[in-house]
Amino acid sequence: MSVLVFADSSEGKFKKSALEVVSYGKKVAEQLNTNVVALTINTTDASELYTYGAEKVISVTNDALNTFNAKQYAAVIIEAAKIQSATVVVIDSSTDGMYLAPIVAAKLDAGYASNTVALPSSTSPFTVKRKAFSNKAFSNTVITSEIKVIGLAKNSYGFHENAVAGVSETLDVTVAESGVVSEKIDKISDKVTIADADIVVSAGRGLKGPENWGMIEELADVLGAATACSKPVSDLGWRPHGEHVGQTGKPVASNLYIAIGISGAIQHLAGVNASKVKVVINTDPEAPFFKAADYGIVGDAFEVVPKLIEKLKAFKAS
């Protein structure tokens, strides 16, 4: 018996979500009186995972796995799960994690709890809390199968140091053709992405036009944040589609979400409810976003944002 976590990496470096799934897996393993095993693909130094509690790290190195392929990565996870007799498999909720987890679950005949936000409230019956109804509620899901796959919602558990003296192992795998081949990858920008960002600065139709996004980008720069927008803004072509957040766009689960000139329609809020702290800047004190926010300024973005940039620069410098 063991808890297997897939510690995802990019260019040999662990993603933040990897540290989160390891931290989470360690606690689940404690609940089950067993050990956590972390699986990594094409990384060179796994010692960072020991810091977060991985008692064992299995490293797979294979050039055929340099580019992510859901079916091939799933096959590696399945093989490791079998070898380690894993009863719980934890996968992050990145785009890639969400792509491969259902494959892993279906192949292992395992119940899959996606969007899990907390440690199991009980291990018998095995019950986890998950997001449901576009963040308007939670479901306490009971997994009845012997093997359980948990998709851990981003930023829901955080990472917690829990240093152990870990051991490492290598695993040789043969990579089969998957039927789907990556032809090219286009990165839209080198800036921090909405998925990875701790802070997201988002603006809506209140900004009046695309020419006014300079101050939004500057604010994001000062904070090391990603930029985002409401749906009408991307529909109008003011901003790229990839920036649209909400029910029909991207979900945001950042630590801080700053909404500027966004009214806070229910479909917009559905995508940002999972963010920890929400700040709203809006001229209309009746804007629904004020009900969903933690901090707010009733004011004109064109006056408030430049001041905020100036003061933040001073704050960062001090």
Added chain:
Amino acid sequence: MKILVCISHVPDTTSKINFTENDTKFDTNGVQFVINPYDEFCLTRAMWFKEKQGASVTVINVGGSETEPTLRKALAIGADNAIRINTNPTDGIQVAKELAAVVKSGGYDLVLAGKESADYNGQMVPGMLATLTDFNFVNGCVGVEVADNKVTAIREIDGGNETLSSSLPIVLGGQKGIVEEKDLRIPNMRGIMMARKKPLEVVEPTTEGTLTNVGSFEKPAPKGAVKLVDADNVDELISLLHNEAKVI
């Protein structure tokens, strides 16, 4: 080309979410149900294939008779026929197993499903369905072309797009981008009239496949009131974010 579009019947986005029977059942009272928004994008793309390249389009739902108006709406948008698998599913794997039985016997080439459904937000059915049928699979599609047997799909990745090539048969998890918002169709009178005459076949479930169930639902804890900061005092906001919220 035979296309199957999986349609999930979900509460309209503005619905109030409440629960009954000790928080174990979703309260459908007063809730308006619609085609899951992602599925509507997929259906529209299917109509494009039908019109531009020639294809038959079947829509399918796993659900009780209450989902039939949603399937009729899909027929009114232009699907040729509909299938309802008559069971109220408890989890994604059950839906996927039921769909897999139809997909295997129906000779479908292209199966379109939404990236996620707006009710239980499983994000699991397309991947499970592809695995159970051994079809190729691309998730999070924002574009797809099919020429002969060759499929070119574009999926969204963190911070960009990836172009993938594959072949039929394939399951695609689609989202906005697979068609644009402006291409979505509102059923017209003629479509609605025609939809009444189109076949809607009800088939009985074939599997007992649940691996999870909902013990209970809960709503988020009520949020405290917003703290307002004066527009002339952004320093206070910075200090609150730093000292109280500890996010900067």
